[in-house]
Amino acid sequence: MTDFKIFGMTGGVASGKSAVAEYFRALSVPVVDADEIARDLRQPGGAAADALLARFHTLDRTELRSIIARDPRAKADIEAILHPLIAHESAARFAAIREGAVNTQSTPSFAIYEAALLIEAGRATDFEGVILVESLDDLRLSRLMKRDGMREKDARHFLGMQMSDPRASIEKKREASKYKIWNDGTLPELREKVALLNAAIVRGEKTFSV
Template sequence: MNYKNFSIGLTGGIGSGKTLVANMFADLGASVVDADEVARNLTAPGGEGIGPIRKEFGSQFIRPDGAMDRAMMREHVFSDARERLKLEAILHPLIRDVSLRQAQEAKGDYVIFVNPLLVELPIWHGMGTRVLVVDCPEELQVSRVMRRNNMSAEQVRAIMATQASREKRLSMADDVIENDRGIDEVARKVEYLHAAYKKLAENSAS
């Protein structure tokens, strides 16, 4: 399999259900490369991102165990766009390099790049032959993240404000999974798309 011939860029706003959908595709045989998971590894103790983050932001953002203090950094960058851009300039080139390396080594039917900023940042444009958007109403996003992350509505909306609008994501989508109708409906759509993607991947390899 060559991910350069065929791959999927999966995106959606916070709380839309990207992880749920990605896990379903993985269960069916796709190889999933998750940018958030890559970022967590880069900012874990000994991760490649720790040195540059310490240099740019200071040791107060590094926990005693050597990992980035995610809660402190989140609060810092979401209140200041310039600081967020600094963090993105450090992490996103590293995330891209690791993601491409993982895709090169993938053994599944095809590769899915899961990335919440696929639409927003130019560095991610073109990651995926097709763009798959997981979509749901914004109020549902807010309630899910409040429940999952123990955040206030204001905190969730501040994060959403840094992401592309629902309309912009949908305008760039080749395929859409609506995640507001129950898990069985999502599973049916994933199975349908997986069969289509597998065929496209096979055709691109021939």
């Protein structure tokens, strides 16, 4: 079996990565989600639970984000706990996808690793290419407040921390990404953009923006 290629996918919080991932899944593209892995790790009994409780006294995602908004050092501490565990589990999940492809004699053209902090974690070169999902800041703010129940002040601060991270400014993310999706329209429009990008990757195009 020819091994399928793995592409990274990233973007700022609330940029629409999860919607893009769902549309890729609908096209039979396997997606491994770093946020989903992190949720599993944070659950009581999860591999990261004890360390997070010892440092932050909570496993709740919204509470952890509020802590990060108030204390910049907390972000580095959370990443130090979660990132090595996420890398290990994601490798195991891709291995399972490969094994399933062998057993079924059905090889996907490619797979995707979705991670908000992919560039920040220094993993851009680990993949065949990186897909960047972008959206207007005001749209991201409203989505973040609605999705996570954050106050506007905390949501703005959280977005500002991401945008000012010297490891991955938007310019660095664009430079590191061969493929780009701009998510500023409707969900049907986003679905069509994903279909176009999927076709471009299958064709072997090395760069594509839509």
